[in-house]
Amino acid sequence: MQDVYVLGVGMIKFGRYPDKDVSQLGAEAALGALTDAGMSIKDIEMFVCGNLFQANAMNGQKILQQIGQTGIPVFNVSNACATGSTAFREAYVGVASGMYDVTMAVGVEQMGKMGLLGGGARSGGESVEGVLGSGLMPAVFGQAGVEHMRKYGTTAEQFAKISVKNHKHSVHNPLSQYQVEVSLGDVMKARMVAYPNTLYMCCPTGDGAAAAILVSEEKLKQFTTKPIKVAASVLTSDPYTDRDLTMPDVNTLTQNAAKQAYEKSGLGPQDLDLVELHDCFATAELLHYENLGLCGEGEAGQLIDQGETALGGKIPVNVSGGLLSKGHPLGATGVANIYELVNQLRGNGGARQVEGAKAGLAHVIGLGSACTVHILTA
Amino acid sequence: MQDVYVLGVGMIKFGRYPDKDVSQLGAEAALGALTDAGMSIKDIEMFVCGNLFQANAMNGQKILQQIGQTGIPVFNVSNACATGSTAFREAYVGVASGMYDVTMAVGVEQMGKMGLLGGGARSGGESVEGVLGSGLMPAVFGQAGVEHMRKYGTTAEQFAKISVKNHKHSVHNPLSQYQVEVSLGDVMKARMVAYPNTLYMCCPTGDGAAAAILVSEEKLKQFTTKPIKVAASVLTSDPYTDRDLTMPDVNTLTQNAAKQAYEKSGLGPQDLDLVELHDCFATAELLHYENLGLCGEGEAGQLIDQGETALGGKIPVNVSGGLLSKGHPLGATGVANIYELVNQLRGNGGARQVEGAKAGLAHVIGLGSACTVHILTA
Numbered sequence: 001m002q003d004v005y006v007l008g009v010g011m012i013k014f015g016r017y018p019d020k021d022v023s024q025l026g027a028e029a030a031l032g033a034l035t036d037a038g039m040s041i042k043d044i045e046m047f048v049c050g051n052l053f054q055a056n057a058m059n060g061q062k063i064l065q066q067i068g069q070t071g072i073p074v075f076n077v078s079n080a081c082a083t084g085s086t087a088f089r090e091a092y093v094g095v096a097s098g099m100y101d102v103t104m105a106v107g108v109e110q111m112g113k114m115g116l117l118g119g120g121a122r123s124g125g126e127s128v129e130g131v132l133g134s135g136l137m138p139a140v141f142g143q144a145g146v147e148h149m150r151k152y153g154t155t156a157e158q159f160a161k162i163s164v165k166n167h168k169h170s171v172h173n174p175l176s177q178y179q180v181e182v183s184l185g186d187v188m189k190a191r192m193v194a195y196p197n198t199l200y201m202c203c204p205t206g207d208g209a210a211a212a213i214l215v216s217e218e219k220l221k222q223f224t225t226k227p228i229k230v231a232a233s234v235l236t237s238d239p240y241t242d243r244d245l246t247m248p249d250v251n252t253l254t255q256n257a258a259k260q261a262y263e264k265s266g267l268g269p270q271d272l273d274l275v276e277l278h279d280c281f282a283t284a285e286l287l288h289y290e291n292l293g294l295c296g297e298g299e300a301g302q303l304i305d306q307g308e309t310a311l312g313g314k315i316p317v318n319v320s321g322g323l324l325s326k327g328h329p330l331g332a333t334g335v336a337n338i339y340e341l342v343n344q345l346r347g348n349g350g351a352r353q354v355e356g357a358k359a360g361l362a363h364v365i366g367l368g369s370a371c372t373v374h375i376l377t378a
Numbered sequence: 379m380q381d382v383y384v385l386g387v388g389m390i391k392f393g394r395y396p397d398k399d400v401s402q403l404g405a406e407a408a409l410g411a412l413t414d415a416g417m418s419i420k421d422i423e424m425f426v427c428g429n430l431f432q433a434n435a436m437n438g439q440k441i442l443q444q445i446g447q448t449g450i451p452v453f454n455v456s457n458a459c460a461t462g463s464t465a466f467r468e469a470y471v472g473v474a475s476g477m478y479d480v481t482m483a484v485g486v487e488q489m490g491k492m493g494l495l496g497g498g499a500r501s502g503g504e505s506v507e508g509v510l511g512s513g514l515m516p517a518v519f520g521q522a523g524v525e526h527m528r529k530y531g532t533t534a535e536q537f538a539k540i541s542v543k544n545h546k547h548s549v550h551n552p553l554s555q556y557q558v559e560v561s562l563g564d565v566m567k568a569r570m571v572a573y574p575n576t577l578y579m580c581c582p583t584g585d586g587a588a589a590a591i592l593v594s595e596e597k598l599k600q601f602t603t604k605p606i607k608v609a610a611s612v613l614t615s616d617p618y619t620d621r622d623l624t625m626p627d628v629n630t631l632t633q634n635a636a637k638q639a640y641e642k643s644g645l646g647p648q649d650l651d652l653v654e655l656h657d658c659f660a661t662a663e664l665l666h667y668e669n670l671g672l673c674g675e676g677e678a679g680q681l682i683d684q685g686e687t688a689l690g691g692k693i694p695v696n697v698s699g700g701l702l703s704k705g706h707p708l709g710a711t712g713v714a715n716i717y718e719l720v721n722q723l724r725g726n727g728g729a730r731q732v733e734g735a736k737a738g739l740a741h742v743i744g745l746g747s748a749c750t751v752h753i754l755t756a
Contacts, residue, residue: 001476047615055433056456058746061615071617071634074748075464078434078454086453090468097475098379237425237439239449256449368436370452 004095004230007215007223008037009339014177014208014327016112022054023062026108029209030067037213041068045100049076050087050107051331080366085334091214092233101219107335108209142194144250145283152298156196160187161304162282163201163324170321172351177206177327201282208329210336228345231265231375238369253371254291261373269293273357274344276337278365279322319352337362345378382473382608385593385601386415387717392555392586392705394490400432401440404486407587408445415591419446423478427454428465428485429709458744463712469592470611479597485713486587520572522628523661530676534574538565539682540660541579541702548699550729555584555705579660586707588714606723609643609753616747631749632669639751647671651735652722654715656743657700697730715740723756
C-alpha cells in the first residue's frame, strides 16, 4: 500500500442543464480537474465513473469519448448517495495498490430531467418499509429527527438553524445551486415536508459533476510541492438487517465509518478543521455531529445553538453550503465534497475559507446501505 | 502488489427464475462459493456486485441482507457485458493491493422479466449508430462477421459450426441454460437474425448468477494446497472513437487486452489449455480466435473447420457451452467464465474436462466499451 494524494479537482456549478447530457457534464468536470492538476488525459492510467440513475449507461466511457480515449481501464460504480465517494475511493484503491500512479474519479448526476424522486433503493414493494412508504427519504430522515427530539429534547428550531447556517455559507460559493440566505423564520414557516423538516431543510434536486485526480507520491513530486494527502478512505455497509422505522442505520453506518477513518489516519475529531457531511436533510446534519464525534451523545442541539459549526466556529461544517443549498446531484456529491476540502486545504476557499485549515473530513451516506468517510490533510 | 488466488466459486443454473429477484439469485451463487471455499460470510472482507440492468438498486447490499451483513465495504459496478468480469477484477484489485486478504465478487442478471433488449449502451438517439439502429447487438456482430467474410473468404457454414460445437459442449454442462445438440443443418436453416447469424448463432436471454472468492497467498494456505492463481487481470477500453460500422473496436479492444494479459502472465496463446471467450454471436467467437492469438489473421475459419477449438482439439474454446448455449445473463457471464476455468483447472470438468488443464483464459467484451482478459493457472 502506497500513500495517495489528490493532485487536481474540478467541478461544475450545480444547477439545471436541460440542454446537456450526463457525459457532457462529467466531461466538463474532468477537464477542470486536468487543468487544475496541470495534466493531460494521456496521463490518466485508470478512470472510475460514479453515476446513479443511468448507472448502466457506460457513462465513464462516454466521458472519455469526449475528452480523449486512450484505452485505459474504465469502470462504472453505483452506491446510492455514496456513488461519487465510492468512485473516489476506488480510484484511491487503484493508486494505493501500486497498480497505477495516476487515476481519475468523476461523479455526475442529472436529476433535472427526472420526475420526482421516490425512495431510491428502499422504494418498491420488496420490503416492509417500501410497502409502508417510509422508504421515502424525507420520511426516513424526518423520523430520525423525531427520534432525536424524543431522546434528547432537541427542538425543531435547532434543526432549522442548520438550514440557516448552510444557506448562509453558500452565499460565498459560486458553484452552489442556491446562493441565498434564509432566516430562521423563513425556514420554520416554509411548507412542511416531513416533520421536523420543512422545504428549506430538504436538499434540492439538480444536475452536477465533480472530478478528482489521485496520484502516488512519486508522481506528486513532479507536479507540486504542496501535497494534499488522503489520510483515510473508508467504506462501510450495514452490520445488520434493520426493520426499525427509526432507521438506526443512519447512525451506526456513520459511526462505524468514522471510527475506522480516525484509526487509519491517526487523527481524531479534535484534529479536524472542517467537515463536509451528508446534510441531505437538516435532521441528518445534526445527527451526524454526534455520529462523527464532533460532540457527545445528545449534545448536537447545543453545538448548533452555540454556532460552533458555522464558519468561524470551532469546527465549521458544510462551509460549501452543503447538500441543503449547494445541492445534491446524487452521483456528484461525494466528489464535490472532496473538491471543497482540497480547495480549503490549499487556502483557496475565498470568502468561505476556514482559516489555517490543515485537516478536513468528507462524509457521505447512502441508504441501502453504504457510508464513506475520507480524511484529507495538507 | 501481492499474488491473488481463487479459493471458491459458485454458480446457479442459467435459465428463467420468474419467482425470484436479482438479489436472491446472487445470494444463491454467493452461498455456493462460500461452501466451495469452506468459508463463512464473516471471512469476506470486501464485496463487489456486478449487475447491469438494475445497476443502481444496491444489489450487492441486498445480497448480503440475505446471507449475512457484517458491515464490510460493498459496492456495485457495471460495464456493459463486461460487468461481471469487472466485478471479479475489482475484487482481485482489493486483494492485490494488500488491502484485503479475502474478497468476493458476484455477477448476476435477471433478463427474463425484461422486454426485448435493444442496443444497450449504443442504443438511443445520441449517436449516429444509435439513430441508424446499427447499435442493436445482432446488427453489430452480423456486420463484423460480414467484414471477415469479405476480407478473408470466411463462409456462413464456418460461423455456423461454432454454434454446433458450443451446443454440443453444453450437453455435458448441467448449469447450461440449454443442453441440446444442434446439427449444422439446424443452425443454417434456422430463422435469420442478422446475416450471417441465424437464431442458433445468437446467445439467448436469461437469468443467472455466479460468484468467486479471491484470497491472498497467506489466506490460501490455510484452506487448500491446490492453488488456482490469477496470473493476469486486464481491463481495457477503446483507444479511439469509432464511427466505423464494421465495428473495429470489437477486435482492437480484445487484441489490446490479450496482449497485456500475455505480458503480465508471461504466458502466450500456445501455453493455454482452454479458453472461455465472449461468443455472444457465432461471428464473435470466430473473430476472437484471431484477436486472442489462437491462430493467425484470417485463419479462424480453418481453425473451426479442423475442429481444433472443440473438446479434444488443440485449444478447446467454450467447453462450458459458451454464451450461445450456456446462456448470457449479462452481469453473470464474466464470473461464470471464471467458474468454468476454476473447475477445469481443478480437474472437476466431468464429461467436458479438458485433460490435464493447467492454464485457462477468460475473455469478455462489453460494447460501449470495456474488455477484460483473465488468465488463471493451476
